[in-house]
Amino acid sequence: MPIPHLTIYRHDRKTRALITLAGEIDLHTGPLVRESLACYLRDCIRTIDVDLTPVTFCDVSGLNVFLAAWHHMAAAGGSLQLHHPPPVLARIVDLTGSRFLLRGLPAPQELPPPREGTIATTPALRPAPRYEALHRLAPVIPAAVGGVL
Template identity: 60%
Template sequence: MPLPPLTIYRHDRKERALITLAGEIDLETVPLVRASLERCLRDGIRTIDVDLTPVTFCDCSGLNAFLNASQRITTAGGTLRLHHPPRTLVLMLDVAGCEFLLLGVPFGRLPPPPKNAPPRTAPVPPHRPVPPVPALVGGAV
């Protein structure tokens, strides 16, 4: 029997929840992520930590779900923090310039993953500014 593409575990402690996602977050599985975060809000949870250590892939639909949930949770007076995101998500957050919204720490300063976590395939490179593009002289080509 094949494993489901995404498994969600939730552990509550008073008004705080730890959600651990395992598998892939994509267009097919993102409704499960949204529903899980919405349920926390409905249950009165205002501090949500999402452990992404076992996530092997996250596309832009996952990023959108996390940003939308963060906005809703912040409006309700709470916080949403992602912990140990996969490389694909970290790169998207860096390109979008919104890592501070979901990670809560400056880019490149994430704490190391838990000791029992599988090793990452490659370290995430530090942010490098894009060099300026020289202006065209003499009009458009």
């Protein structure tokens, strides 16, 4: 299976930066995004805008990277905002209660309906509060290779 392709473009302006991601963000490319965002903190950039317009796919591991970066930026007195997420990421953000992270996200009634064969969300399945979403998406590390969790 080929490794997904991701390109990162960085545009700095004093203490503010725009990062444009193009391609797929998943388990394989997430560490590249994580390291790129960590560089901003080391470079004393305190406001990061991430343009996701050219992103073709982003799964929950990508969202986990963005939530961790948002948390680190907030702890350092900065901010991180995502703009124009792909539909898959918009759905994940809505389900996890992570809307605080995004800009350019359509209102819930404008989100595309779930595909046939998937579980539809109902009003009874409310998203978790922000702090629960952050902890629920924390990375899970197995105790040992092939071991029991």
